Amino acid sequence: MYYCGYHRCSSGHGYGPAMRDHVLLHYIRSGKGKFQVNNTSYELKNGDCFVLFPNVPGAYRADEDEPWQYVWVGFDPEAFGAYLTAAGLTEEHPTYSFREPGRISDLFERMFEGTSDESFIGEADGIGHLFRFFACLMEGTSQSSVALGSLSKRDADESVQQAIRFIRSNYSRPLTVADLASHVGLERSYFSKRFRARIGKSPHDFLTRYRMEQAARMLIHTRVPVGTIAASVGFGDLSYFSKAFRKHHGASPGAFREQHRERH
Template sequence: MIQYISKSLPTKDLYLNQFGFEQCSPGHYFGPAIRDYYLIHYITKGKGSFRVGEHLYELKRGQGFLICPDAVTFYQADKKDPWHYYWVGFNGEKADQFLKEANLTQENPILSYTKDGFFEEQFEKMCNVKNVEKNGELMGLGYLYILLSALIECNTKLDSLKTSGNKKKEYVKQVLDFICTNYASKITVTEIASVIGLNRSYLSSIFKETTQLSIQEYIVHYRISKAKELLDKKELSIGDISRSVGYTDPLLFSKIFKKVNGVSPLNYRKKKQKT
């Protein structure tokens, strides 16, 4: 076990209590116990379990857990594949703020950083500051800031992806609503993009990504589905139906209808009447 305990007076915003690295023996555990500071563990090998309150988490390499002040916790290495982990204890007036920005709280205590070796690298550098005679404490605090910054960046990117996904869904919904309202008129993809306020290419891209159809293909399918409903009305001619769903040319309408359904509008109507 490598451990470093801070001997300096705490600073106001953020300060270190301790940090270290441990290769746990099978079944090694700690707790139930409480701390009076924040403590992050990051697993580099093996697996184990972490319990806080009524919640039990099974964790492995690339994951970690946060222990909050005054929370009763228990954690134990797996008996067959015990974990190795780094840890860092800290506190300060901004500690809670930084952790919330990283979406780490007592209710959401699990972290994950698996995209590269950066996180483990910073912990290793932190543990090496005990060999630095001058400014070791300051260097260790610097690595703590880097670790928290990396966690905040990961959470920010995740939020950005979620927001981006929600925006895309909203744009697609606007397209669907516009077509539903205006399918009987002459509408173009350019017009729809202009109404929504997006670049035509970008709108077309996210629409196809979501629906697997181009906007134009969706317009055609929507119009034809409406035409099939109208074909049940015997009093309407094929020309009436054509104009009602946005096609001024009945011949073009019949051609498109047959392409989509395999039969002409007239034959489709006859088949429906026989059933």
């Protein structure tokens, strides 16, 4: 986690268009405003959150009559991005509405308290509350999927969550989309359609992205050889892994590791 903060905005106060090299998440505590990204505009209010993803230009502005107050947290997409994706927050779906806004405000208050203590204990406490926030996101996603219309649609959306949990537990294995569909008991094409509708990505793209995020974490935080990391995230072919990693992160695994060593 890089930082967190709080802002009571004045009437019409705005930011951007601009972009960051990390994830920046805002949670609205009161008031309302507008968030614009990817040629889409979102009218947001108390209890909503919105996410600026890395290298994606976005802008947001407080309402003239009821300017919002929000809290924000910035964090490393390689370390925490998979939790956003698992909760359904993606570049295609960058907003979320909480049913229990008071609970989320309390989490952020405690996060501030932790990060204000510039020690390992304070940092661990702040990160712990960030993980609790992700848990609330995923709980809400699961509950909202149960409330959807028909029985078949409800079951399909629950199956998407089952598939995500299966990916997180088994990404080191040579999984295929057919394996995922079989695990949740759905026909492959129907499963893929429901997965894309719910998450905004195909099952294959989600699996690849999750593997690349885990590989990036290993490259940053360990000295394990690249070949071992490739095998650890489900790639038996080092050349294919390197090509996929470069496509996802814009650099080879070795260059990526060196870049992040310089930062740390």
